[in-house]
Amino acid sequence: MQDFKFHNPTDIRFGRNHIDAELHDAVAQFGNNVLFVYGGQSIKKSGLYDRVKGLLADLNIVELGGVEPNPKLASVQEGQRLAKEHDIDVILAVGGGSVVDASKVIGSAKFYEGDPWDLVIKANGADRNVLPQVPIVDILTLSATGTEMNFGSVITNPETHEKYGTQGPNSPAVSFLDPELTETVPARQTAAGSIDIFSHLTEQYFDRDDANDASKGMIEGLMRAVIKWAPVAIADPTNYDARANLMWTATMALNGLVGAANEGGWTVHALEHELSAYYDITHGIGLGILTPRWMDWVLEDKSTVALFARFARNVWALSGDDDAQLARDAVQKTYDWIASLGAEMTLPEVGIKDDTYFEAMAANAVDHGKLIKRGYVPVTPADAQRIYRDSLVAFRGANN
Amino acid sequence: MQDFKFHNPTDIRFGRNHIDAELHDAVAQFGNNVLFVYGGQSIKKSGLYDRVKGLLADLNIVELGGVEPNPKLASVQEGQRLAKEHDIDVILAVGGGSVVDASKVIGSAKFYEGDPWDLVIKANGADRNVLPQVPIVDILTLSATGTEMNFGSVITNPETHEKYGTQGPNSPAVSFLDPELTETVPARQTAAGSIDIFSHLTEQYFDRDDANDASKGMIEGLMRAVIKWAPVAIADPTNYDARANLMWTATMALNGLVGAANEGGWTVHALEHELSAYYDITHGIGLGILTPRWMDWVLEDKSTVALFARFARNVWALSGDDDAQLARDAVQKTYDWIASLGAEMTLPEVGIKDDTYFEAMAANAVDHGKLIKRGYVPVTPADAQRIYRDSLVAFRGANN
Structure with a gap:
């Protein structure tokens, strides 16, 4: 810690x-x-x-x-x-x-x-x-x-x-x-906000400090709350309990407490800020597109499997003995949950049709996010471009 | 909420x-x-x-x-x-x-x-x-x-x-x-402190507000942290990660955040304060003796089964479809964990040999804790005496 x-x-x-x-x-x-x-x-x-x-x-x-x-x-x-x-x-x-x-x-x-x-x-x-x-x-x-x-x-x-x-x-x-x-927030903004909350939690959860159970445990609980209540708020906008859980989860996700004892290697926000800066897209929607591709890429580093398996068990309530399979299933669950909120799931759907700016965006993200030094898994400009390019097309599926 | x-x-x-x-x-x-x-x-x-x-x-x-x-x-x-x-x-x-x-x-x-x-x-x-x-x-x-x-x-x-x-x-x-x-805290004090932390969490978890997932989720994570690390700190007193997780969990358990949106019906602390006031026993040890008896008694109210089953799944990683059985198993797990820390598990072991003061203690606890009005399950003086008396003898087992 x-x-x-x-x-x-x-x-x-x-x-x-x-x-x-x-x-x-x-x-x-x-x-x-x-x-x-x-x-x-x-x-x-x-x-x-x-x-x-x-x-x-x-x-x-x-x-x-x-x-x-x-x-x-x-x-x-x-x-x-x-x-x-x-x-x-x-x-x-x-x-x-x-x-x-x-x-x-x-x-x-x-x-x-x-x-x-x-x-x-x-x-x-x-x-x-x-x-x-x-x-x-x-x-x-x-x-x-x-x-x-x-x-x-x-x-x-x-x-x-x-x-x-x-x-x-x-x-x-x-x-x-x-x-x-x-309660009057439209469905798409509710989805984008919920994805933003979830992303704040994943950014702090996937951290290289591996003895930080107090923080990780709180994050898991907050993740389950947003996973449960975001679809309710979208289907039933005036459901007070849904709105209340999302509101307090949002605050708790980024008031400094749940990541206080972390190394602090946020990655997806740095990548997304380039999308918004170049294309002015909705931040939460951009995070929702990038997060599953980032997870899919991160999982190629086998040192991450144990934490993704924990994420599978404690957040997605998956069970089994095969950590690698659990890890992939958790990434797929993450994708499916974001998609279920009605969010756009590829860059072309939000108007980013090609890779024109990807080289510049990747360089900026890696530089300003210090992603080589601080990322949960270090991200080079080439890695960042790969994640952007993967986001141009349909998600290949975490198990493919 | x-x-x-x-x-x-x-x-x-x-x-x-x-x-x-x-x-x-x-x-x-x-x-x-x-x-x-x-x-x-x-x-x-x-x-x-x-x-x-x-x-x-x-x-x-x-x-x-x-x-x-x-x-x-x-x-x-x-x-x-x-x-x-x-x-x-x-x-x-x-x-x-x-x-x-x-x-x-x-x-x-x-x-x-x-x-x-x-x-x-x-x-x-x-x-x-x-x-x-x-x-x-x-x-x-x-x-x-x-x-x-x-x-x-x-x-x-x-x-x-x-x-x-x-x-x-x-x-x-x-x-x-x-x-x-x-790191120099002796094993018994480490156990007592860890039980105190766990009790702060159960007091806030077992709350009548049932739509409070953000809070309950954080509490579940903190419970898992103390359950995991207390035995490590006792076995290996200079384990920094164990001491650090216990320390931060203790702070988070009672800084007002995880129970902020609760109704707030603490029970076991009110019962324990009478033990300490009359017999000057260690607070955490008293909580460890009373908590399983309180849970065992509370479970007689069937409206509590769903939350105890959630406690079983999310805190004790138990699985199954029979909520009533899961609930009982979670109480037994709680007892077993406290006992595993080396804590005394009956009142006579801490010098409270008989029921001399139980009537007065029960009346005080119910009065000062407002346990009839505010308890997660309302506690009458007769109920409080029952919990004290159950604590005079070996735990009968949550499944008996």
């Missing part, structure tokens, strides 16, 4: 009965000047926009709407401008992971004089961890990224085809997690 | 390489006047006492040693006196759960004018949650109670045979969790 530090003071308010009674004071404790960040029209259609404005009627609200999925640098730049101009005390982020991610970087950018892209790529001496950060209060409307209880953001610069993670000094101060607010 | 709030800002420093570099600043950030609380001679024998004193040589150290297991009111009273007299800024607790538990209440008692027992039982208008609390920094030397990342303490008043839990406003500010410091 690896040494680690863990410190995550996010104040979670989970359930149906917190926002009306508690939102005002959760925001106003930090001041009167509020930057209200949101995405598209969905919170206006659902009534959440009006509800929030009503609860905060006595505060000075400045709005930044239109934050897109795979949040773009332009939104952060606009947020920086507003935060400085209005001397913002607190950011209220209402939406999914993109809105919260952008808000965190805006929170740092208020205190930075240059382009906030510097903060993402640590250019020109920029360092978010030595800057103050405007506190974030969020109301989450999509279960997926875990940003509601962590320090990370992922920001895309469309001009340069770059999509990178960045960590700030603070996780959100207060996160309101009301599963009912996710 | 129940609504909940979760906010736990304890700063965890886990592993071998934190104390020497980080202890000084972790303590000194709160001031120069330090109350150094510890238990018996073990930290002097191990060298930890001298190491700590060396690291904090420039601070004003006031010592409170001799805090006993099942920490007594007298230690808290003495700590209160010292904290006031020396205007203590920060408490450094070095030891097991008892030392940390006592320190938390001392941290409140500095700001209270009356007897600190008032704080425990909320008498004479005392309320820890409206008082300040001196910050706690701890170095844990025993994996068991989880106090290193929660808000609770359990304090015993020997004069009145009372042992009660109390919650303060703050969890420890910084907790140093170095598994190497637990």
